[in-house]
Amino acid sequence: MPEPTVWPFSECEAHPGDALAAHLERVAERAALSIATGARPEIEAIAFVAGLFHDLGKATPWFQRYLRGTGRRSALSQHGDIGALLAWWYSAELDWPLWQRLALFSAVRRHHGALRIQDWPMLLEQSRAEFRDPESPLRTQIQALDGMGIAAWLAEVAARHPERSLITTPETPTLERVESRLRGRDVGGSKLRHAYRDLDEALATLAGFGALLAVDKTDAALRGASLERQALPVDAVTGYKAKVLAGQDAVTGPTVTLNQRRERIADTLSATWLAHLDQPLLTFTAPTGAGKTLSILHGALQVRARLTERHGGMPRLIYCLPFTSVIDQNHAVLRAVLRTVAPDLADREDVLLKHHHLSESRFRTEDTEHEADGAGQLLTETWQSEIVVTTFHQLLHSLLSTRNANLKRAGQLTGALILLDEVQALPLRYWEALRQIFMTLARVGDARIVLLTATRPLIFQPGDAVELLPDHGEHFRALNRTRLHLHHREPLTVAAFAARLIAELGHAERPTLIIVNRRRAVRELFDALAEALPERPLVALSTHLTPRDRRARIRLIQRLQRRGLPVIVVSTQLVEAGVDLSFPVVHRDCAPLDAIIQSAGRCNRHGEMGEGLGEVHLWQLMTTPSDARALEPLWTRVYDRPLIEVTLEVLGEAEHWDECDFLDLSERYFLGCRARQDQQRVDEQLARGDLAAIEREFRLIEEIPNVSLFIRRTERDRRLWDAYRVLYDDPMLKPAEQEQRFRPWRRAFMERVIQIPVRSGSDLERNEVNLLDAGPETYDRAAGFVDLPPAEATCIL
Secondary structure (H helix, E strand, O other), X not given: OOOOOOOOHHHOEEEOXXXXXXXXXXXXXXXXXXXXXXXXXHHHHHHHHHHHHOOHHHHOHHHHHHHOOOOOOOHHHOOHHHHHHHHHHHHOOOOOOHHHHHHHHHHHHOOOOOOOOOOOOHHHHHHHHXXXXXXXXXXXXXXXXXXXXXXXXHHHHHHHOHHHOOOOOOXXXXXXXXXXXXXXXXXXXXXXXXXOOOHHHHHHHHHHHHHHHHHHHHHHHOOOXXXXXOOOOOOHHHHHHHHHOOOHHHOOOHHHHHHHHHHHHHHHHHHHHHXXXXXXXXXXXXXXXXXHHHHHHHHHHHHHHHHHHHHOOOOOEEEEEOOHHHHHHHHHHHHHHHHHHOOOOOOOOOOEEEEOOOOOOOEEOOOOEEOOOOHHHHHHHOOOOOEEEEEHHHHHOOOOOXXXXXXXXXXXXXXXXXXXXXXXXXXXXXXXXXHHHHHHHHHHXXXXXXXXXXXXXXXXXXXXXXXXXXXXXXXXXHOOOEEEEEOOOOOEEHHHHHHHHHHHHOOOOOOEEXXXXXXXXXXXXXXXXXXXXXXXXXXXXXXXXXXXXXXXXXXXXXXXHHOOOOOEEEEOHHHOOOOOOOEOEEEEEOOOHHHHHHHHOOEOOOOOOOOOOEEEEEEOEEOOOOOOOOOOEOOOOOOOHHHHHHHHHHHOOOXXXXXXXXXXXXXXXXXXXXXXXXXXXXXXXXXXXXXXHHHHHOOOOOOOOXXXXXXXXXXXXXXXXXXXXXXXXOOOOOHXXXXXXXXXXXXXXXXXXXXEEOOOOOOOOOOOEEEEEOEXXXXXXXXXXXXXXXOXXXXXX
């Protein structure tokens, strides 16, 4: 009996054992439900209809045979393009604006691939051009569809969802009708080019697209099941403080005074936020060490509860930070809060999730544990959690990206409480673009966005946002814990600076933090201090240490400080933001003013010195002159020159500044920076739909040519490296299979990897991980990378 040319729609499957019609309607309903009720209604409509059509192209006999193992992959078994054409045909009767129809078409067509486009009409134009070819597989696919079955099913969906204003009596999709919709006068080239008018429509498109991606992928991974949303204890922070800080009220001195001030700050923040519940843009400006993390968590839980009462939907808390090291620390604080008041919630990723490039992707719920090589990765990457702790990179690339893996989070931003901590770390060149994106996300997606900082960068302009701590000036003046001493007008080489430090530290046994701008300078100072002061505890911190060794060094510092030992720490900028360390003395190499103030936040952080002031010393360190290279400040090639110039102007000729002056200094600094820094308008690129250009040009961190080195030191390291070699040298495994098998132990592997600059003439592979055996001349745990061996032998995968 010959194979049928048309497969009855009612018998089609999306996946083995999963009826296509049921899958499509289930994804449509869940995608629409994932969009916040206060978001622009077009987003929910795009998500729902895209869900109905995203896999409709699977109704061809070629895909059904392939699914059942009786056919092969071919151009005729592809389903994204044909589903998009059917969505375009259907949307013509929905009375949607042209941009919304383009959004639907793009979502369906690219739900299995990158949205690498140069303008929003690009994908439709490509399909129109392909459809003009009489031999196009698209024409053959449409002719092989059960059009009557599809039309009948669409009518049934419309009857089940009268609130969606769908077509109750759709026509049968035929080749002629689809072609007519593609050639209609209402979609002429000029109209298509002007269909998108502003950023609002661009973000609405990405939110609807992201909702489809997240639900479709997790639906397949969970085999049709879904995760239930989880309640959070609204008074979690209050309960945590009552338990952890119990007994401190009986203590007198600076600690209890600082805790009282932190309580005032937290109470003011919550009261202000609840009084401005409908204000979408907010700032929270407070001194370093003022308890921002707990204060903002308490306020966010209060606001979430109030919004849940009002709308029914529970806003997600998305807590964003600049660096993975800070994420680990803040995640630990939030986890400790939950563990104290609700132990059954603390270790569940559906409640509290940590997501960055080293995340394990294991995802635990109340009764299930999803492994990293299965559903765990998708649940992690789509932020299926109530509290997500993540990086600026993950947040912004949820919108400013072409990659499916990033865009599938865009729908989760609707209705969310998005908290950006240490927001001064966002590059100044993107401030205006980010201002427009944040304002639009709030307007279109019903998100509430809070910028947290001690230095108040001018990302939001006057009138844009409400300050959650309106009396922050009083707190800055009251928390006068440090004095910034200015020595930068007398440049010193690293060697001369080391000699001065040795002379001072030799007779002053105080814990001391030294922050310099380059990793090589950390090594040079560490070696000099270790030789001159062998009896003093000395710790180095830089990205020349593996992530695993860096965490061990931070724990060591904390242990030494608890024991009251005069530890000396030599570090790069990685300790500036969010690392809870405090020293009576901090030395800082010249840097932009916001970085200097952040460094000062590591000095007398908790008021340990009582009425005394911690000492912060600013220097300008220079490279050691040589025949090959002229003398230059260490900040060159690390910071932009205009930022340093503005810093020096603001600091002026004063001998010192106190912490109570920092707020005024930072305001003058950011005004000066804004006037000098050219803005890169990625928001305008996004409004045009030029995601391909954004992918090429958008960088939160300037990339320099680096190579990756796996540091092999222990037997465990050797086993990891050998497993990596076996996996990626296997010619029988496809890249996707290799990545899936690597995923469960990827974190353990990458925690032993460092990045070093590429040397001219180096044999190291830039796009691969190279092997470096640890040893006295290559890598030591004390300060990390030393050098490559003279005759470098690398394993290239």
